[in-house]
Amino acid sequence: MDDDELMTIGRFARLTGLSVGTLRHYDEVGLLSPASVDPATGYRRYRMAQAERARQIRMLRWDDLPIEEIRQVIDDQTGATTRQVLARHQRRLQRQQDLLTARIGDTIRFLQEGITMPKVLAGCRPIxxxxxxxxxxxxxxxxxxxxxxxxxxxxxxxxxxxxxxxxxxxxxxxxxxxxxxxxxxxxxxxxxxxxxxxxxxxxxxxxxxxxxxxxxxxxxxxxxxxxxxxxxxxxxxxxxxxxxx
CATH class of the missing domain: 3.10.180.10 (2,3-Dihydroxybiphenyl 1,2-Dioxygenase, domain 1)
Structure with missing residues (x-):
């Protein structure tokens, strides 16, 4: 297929691994707009040249990068913004991993020791x-x-x-x-x-x-x-x- 040849949104979805609904959403938020939209029917059509951007977006979303940060990475011409965004996302994912590890530890302790609630103390005391x-x-x-x-x-x-x-x-x-x-x-x-x-x-x-x-x-x-x-x-x-x- 020629890079300039237009294809339907369904075909583009199958080619890139993105659902039709997701492609429509990306169009609405300005992340991945179709090459043309039929003014009468509203049908969206894409070019083959847009497939690489679509696949990049899919990979970044798989890693849970927020859409606004994906936009910064995809549109980055120098690579400097990409490094900053991905380094910040790495720290965010590491924090999520730490929290998940702590929750797993809590669950293991509950299984072994049972769930005990602190008793309510009357009055005040220094803590x-x-x-x-x-x-x-x-x-x-x-x-x-x-x-x-x-x-x-x-x-x-x-x-x-x-x-x-x-x-x-x-x-x-x-x-x-x-x-x-x-x-x-x-x-x-x-x-x-x-x-x-x-x-x-x-x-x-x-x-x-x-x-x-x-x-x-x-x-x-x-x-x-x-x-x-x-x-x-x-x-x-x-x-x-x-x-x-």
Whole structure:
């Protein structure tokens, strides 16, 4: 067939692997318009030369690229826009994969342990602490090394995971979150903080914190009217009091 020869929409659909309904939709949104439209009957006709564009669109839609982004890729003359669009789509697909993996994990846990709902607690209790740090990765490593804190996903959205140090189970009396905040992008960015930790061996954890990069503020000592205690400053300057359990 000559590239300039017109063909019916049905034949073009069979040639490109796109349905007639899809071709009509692509015409309506201006993504793939027919070579001609009969003004009397409204019949659409296509040229062979349009088949390559149609197949490219089909491949990109198979990979779930949105129509507007397909338009940017198909009409890109330099390739620069294509690389940006596809790199952004790769990140989006990776995020979808991460969410799917998390949901599969939840389903497996439900199968093994059953579906348990957190109990409703009466009244109010503190469940969250936010700490300003200079270097997020370094701060995570410090608290894990010094105190065996568990850093895990506390919230999932379509765009990203948000992690924190998790304690206990959500909805239970032992639940608590410690968030590390780095940078100035958050409206509730705290300054340096002071908080306390209860430990079964204050001298050991005091030494571990120093070894992990903390500086000593108050050496372990016996205090009148309260448990044995000490204080250190983390690498970002936050004070951490340690109390003997």
């Amino acid at each position: 969250q602490l936010k700490i300003a740090v200079d270097d997020l990765d370094a701060a995570i490593a410090f608290y894990v090394k010094a105190f065996d804190f568990r850093y895990d996903v506390a919230r999932r959205t379509q765009e990203a995971d948000y992690s924190a140090f998790l304690f206990g189970t959500y909805g239970q009396d032992d639940f608590f979150l410690v968030h590390l905040i780095a940078g100035q992008e958050r409206m509730d960015q705290p300054g340096t903080s002071t908080f306390g930790l209860l430990t079964e061996d204050i001298d050991t954890y005091h030494a571990r914190a120093i070894d992990a990069g903390a500086t000593e503020a108050v050496a372990p000592h016996d205090a009148e009217g309260m448990p044995r205690c000490s204080a250190i400053r983390d690498p970002s300057g936050n004070w951490i009091w340690l109390y003997q359990a």
